[in-house]
Amino acid sequence: MKNASPYRIAVVEDDPALLELLQEELTSHGYQVAACDSAEALLAQLEDLTPDLVISDIRLPGIDGMALLQRLRQQPKPPAPGRGSPKTRCR
Amino acid sequence: VTKLSSLLRWPQGSLQRSLFCYVVLPMLLLCGLAIRFGLSFTHDMVSQSLRSDLELIGRAIRTPVSDALLSGDGNAILANLESVFAINEIYGAAVYNTSGRLVASTGLAETDLTRSLAASEAVRTGEQQESYSVVSGWQLYSQFMPVTDRSGRIHGLLQITRRASDFEQSLTHLSRLAWLSWGALALLSFLIIRFGHNKAIGRYLWQLQGSMRRVAQGELQHRAVLSGPAEFQEVGHGLNAMLDSMQQAEHQLRQQQLQQQLLTQQLKEQEKMAVIGQLVSGVAHELGAPLTVIDGRVQRVLREHTDEDTERQLQAVRNQVSRLSTLVRQLQAFAYTPGAQRQPLSVAELLQQAIHSLSFELQAEDAQPQLQQPSPKVTLHGDPGRLELALVNLLRNAVQAATSSVSVQVEVNAGELAISVLDDGAGLPPQFSTEQLLSPFVSTKAQGRGTGLGLAIVQQIVLEHEGKLLLSNRPEGGCCVRITLPLQAEIAAKPEANV
Numbered sequence: 302m303k304n305a306s307p308y309r310i311a312v313v314e315d316d317p318a319l320l321e322l323l324q325e326e327l328t329s330h331g332y333q334v335a336a337c338d339s340a341e342a343l344l345a346q347l348e349d350l351t352p353d354l355v356i357s358d359i360r361l362p363g364i365d366g367m368a369l370l371q372r373l374r375q376q377p378k379p380p381a382p383g384r385g386s387p388k389t390r391c392r
Numbered sequence: 393v394t395k396l397s398s399l400l401r402w403p404q405g406s407l408q409r410s411l412f413c414y415v416v417l418p419m420l421l422l423c424g425l426a427i428r429f430g431l432s433f434t435h436d437m438v439s440q441s442l443r444s445d446l447e448l449i450g451r452a453i454r455t456p457v458s459d460a461l462l463s464g465d466g467n468a469i470l471a472n473l474e475s476v477f478a479i480n481e482i483y484g485a486a487v488y489n490t491s492g493r494l495v496a497s498t499g500l501a502e503t504d505l506t507r508s509l510a511a512s513e514a515v516r517t518g519e520q521q522e523s524y525s526v527v528s529g530w531q532l533y534s535q536f537m538p539v540t541d542r543s544g545r546i547h548g549l550l551q552i553t554r555r556a557s558d559f560e561q562s563l564t565h566l567s568r569l570a571w572l573s574w575g576a577l578a579l580l581s582f583l584i585i586r587f588g589h590n591k592a593i594g595r596y597l598w599q600l601q602g603s604m605r606r607v608a609q610g611e612l613q614h615r616a617v618l619s620g621p622a623e624f625q626e627v628g629h630g631l632n633a634m635l636d637s638m639q640q641a642e643h644q645l646r647q648q649q650l651q652q653q654l655l656t657q658q659l660k661e662q663e664k665m666a667v668i669g670q671l672v673s674g675v676a677h678e679l680g681a682p683l684t685v686i687d688g689r690v691q692r693v694l695r696e697h698t699d700e701d702t703e704r705q706l707q708a709v710r711n712q713v714s715r716l717s718t719l720v721r722q723l724q725a726f727a728y729t730p731g732a733q734r735q736p737l738s739v740a741e742l743l744q745q746a747i748h749s750l751s752f753e754l755q756a757e758d759a760q761p762q763l764q765q766p767s768p769k770v771t772l773h774g775d776p777g778r779l780e781l782a783l784v785n786l787l788r789n790a791v792q793a794a795t796s797s798v799s800v801q802v803e804v805n806a807g808e809l810a811i812s813v814l815d816d817g818a819g820l821p822p823q824f825s826t827e828q829l830l831s832p833f834v835s836t837k838a839q840g841r842g843t844g845l846g847l848a849i850v851q852q853i854v855l856e857h858e859g860k861l862l863l864s865n866r867p868e869g870g871c872c873v874r875i876t877l878p879l880q881a882e883i884a885a886k887p888e889a890n891v
Contacts, residue, residue: 316681322688329692360677 306331311352313337313369315361323356340364344372407597408589416581423577427570435563443535446552447520449476450537454550457487458539461495461548469496476552483532487539488549490515500527500553502534511549514538518546530555596620600628612639672727676720683720687713722845725781726832730856733775739802739809740767742776746783747800750791759794759815761787768804773880774857782853785846786813786873792837793817793871809877816870826863850875 310332314320317338324336335350337343340361343350355373359366402409453472460468473485473496484499492505492512502525505511510523514536521536532553539548596619603616615635616628687710694706747761754760772779790798794815801812820829821836828834830851835844847861850873854861859877866872 316685318685319681319688322685322692326688326692 306333308353309333309335309350310354310356311335311337311343311350313340313343313355313357313361313366315339315358319358340366340369340372343369347376407593408585411589412582412585416585420574420578420581423574427567427574431563431567431570434566438563442554443522446482446535446554447537449482450520450535450550450552453485454537454539457550458541458548461487461539462541466496470498473498482552483530483555484551484553486551486553488551490546490548492549495548500530500532501551502527505549505551508536510534511536511551514549515546527553592621593624596624600624600631603628603631607635669727669729672723673729676723676727679716679720680724683713683717687717719843719845722843722849725849726845726852728778728852730775730778733777734773735776737772737774737776737779739770739772739811742772742779743767743783743800743802743811745776746780746787749780749784750787753788754791758791759796759798761791761798761800761813764799764801767802768809770804770809770879772809772877774877775853778853778856782850782875783811783813785850786875789813789846790815790817790871790873795870804879807879809879810874811877812872812874814866814870814872816868819865819869819871820863829863830861 310327312320312323312327312334314323314336315338320336320338324334327334335343335346335352337346340357341363343355343357344364355369357366357369361369364372453475456472457469460466460472469487473487476482476485477499482499484497484501486497486501487495488505488511489495492508492515494501494503494505497503502508508523508525510521514521515538518538518540520538523534523536525532525534532555534551534553537550537552538546539550540546599619600616603614606614612635615632618625618628618632690706690709690713694703694710697703697706743763747763750761787798787800790813794817797816799814801810801814803810803812820826824834824836829836830847831844832848833844835842847863851861854875854877857877859875862872862874862876864872864874
């Protein structure tokens with residue numbers, strides 16, 4: 302594990318092998334990673350997670366990546382003192 | 393004999409027969425009637441004139457005979473009677489007393505008129521009478537005329553005779569001549585109809601019939617020869633026009649059928665491609681994720697193990713994974729379903745972008761694609777991602793094939809944009825047809841260097857944009873790939889910033 306980062310990253314990917322790889326890779330770079338196997342799973346625990354970055358597949362069962370992006374943009378910005386504004390980015 | 397029998401063979405309902413029955417026969421009948429009435433009129437006329445001849449003679453000798461009779465001078469009577477022979481065809485003359493006893497006669501005459509009705513009638517009425525009788529085997533026509541003295545008293549009877557057949561002979565002769573002529577006329581009419589019809593109508597009719605028979609037997613290219621009277625030429629012309637329009641209609645029908653077949657075939661092909669596309673797209677997507685995972689895992693291991701042999705081995709794995717990933721990307725590009733991604737595009741920008749995208753793949757020794765002249769300032773309507781992909785594929789092929797240079801030419805003419813990518817390589821391989829080169833999974837590159845999808849994708853993208861793809865060899869060597877795309881309405885006019 303490299304130097305620990307305070308940033309939280311949520312990864313949304315329905316392929317378990319890819320999800321695991323991304324989680325391992327990001328964790329190895331010191332990020333706190335929340336792995337979600339669907340957009341619904343992320344939205345359900347969004348308030349607890351308050352991720353700084355969301356990495357999502359576009360093709361997802363149920364709510365897809367583009368719809369998830371719309372939903373996230375509608376979220377009120379969470380108070381994140383000292384961490385700058387949250388960013389979302391899709392794969 | 394055959395000629396005669398064919399002459400007499402006159403099939404029921406034939407034109408000749410109709411002509412004969414409805415034209416010639418009525419004319420012949422009219423002629424017959426005219427002859428009949430003419431003869432009867434002539435008969436009357438001739439009889440009348442013969443009768444008046446006899447009457448004139450009778451009147452001429454009646455007075456001298458009467459005088460001689462009154463004076464009882466037998467010689468004078470005879471002399472007067474003989475004077476009738478001055479006229480031809482008089483056979484005899486006789487004088488009788490009122491009771492019918494012969495006084496004097498010359499030539500053929502009866503000897504006793506006591507029982508003759510005509511004679512007593514003439515004496516009784518004082519008017520001339522006529523009668524037929526047979527004397528010494530001669531058929532005679534007699535005219536009886538009363539002989540009167542100056543006070544008008546009848547004191548004798550004058551008879552003048554002619555051979556009765558004389559009247560008829562000339563008439564019979566005439567009528568025989570007339571009817572013979574009529575018969576000859578009928579025969580002549582028959583022959584005229586038989587041969588004249590043949591000359592004027594029959595042969596042209598047969599010609600037309602022959603033409604129709606030939607067409608009916610399937611010789612559809614045959615056309616009637618236009619000859620003979622105007623009516624036949626018109627019929628022939630009509631027949632030809634009918635055949636022409638039938639042929640044209642058939643041609644159109646065949647053309648339509650062919651077109652329909654082609655459309656059906658295209659539709660089937662499209663349906664098949666749609667199914668294959670879905671399959672390929674699904675497979676590619678399913679392959680994509682594991683390949684990413686493999687590559688990611690290998691990268692992680694590579695970071696952690698630095699021993700040289702392991703690194704070499706793992707790098708080889710990555711190369712193969714990359715090859716597979718390229719194939720998957722190209723399959724996805726090939727199986728792409730065009731959506732409503734069209735937007736106005738600057739051709740100059742599009743070309744710059746394509747050259748820029750390719751530049752990441754180029755090695756130092758590769759030929760650099762060169763724009764031969766500044767791009768025309770035109771706007772194209774299309775899907776930018778797809779068009780760029782098509783141009784990148786073309787440029788990549790050209791760079792891989794080129795010996796030293798790759799150039800790009802852009803022209804605008806007649807509402808079409810033409811982009812040509814030229815290289816100076818070996819040209820198109822002669823063993824492949826254009827169709828084969830455009831088919832998926834046909835590659836001329838070394839095994840493992842090409843997927844065989846590049847040109848197939850270009851072809852597909854060009855077709856999505858209603859354009860055309862043309863492959864050719866350049867006369868000076870190398871290959872020219874030309875794509876033409878319709879510019880729609882918004883051509884040139886709008887000036888734009890060149891990038």
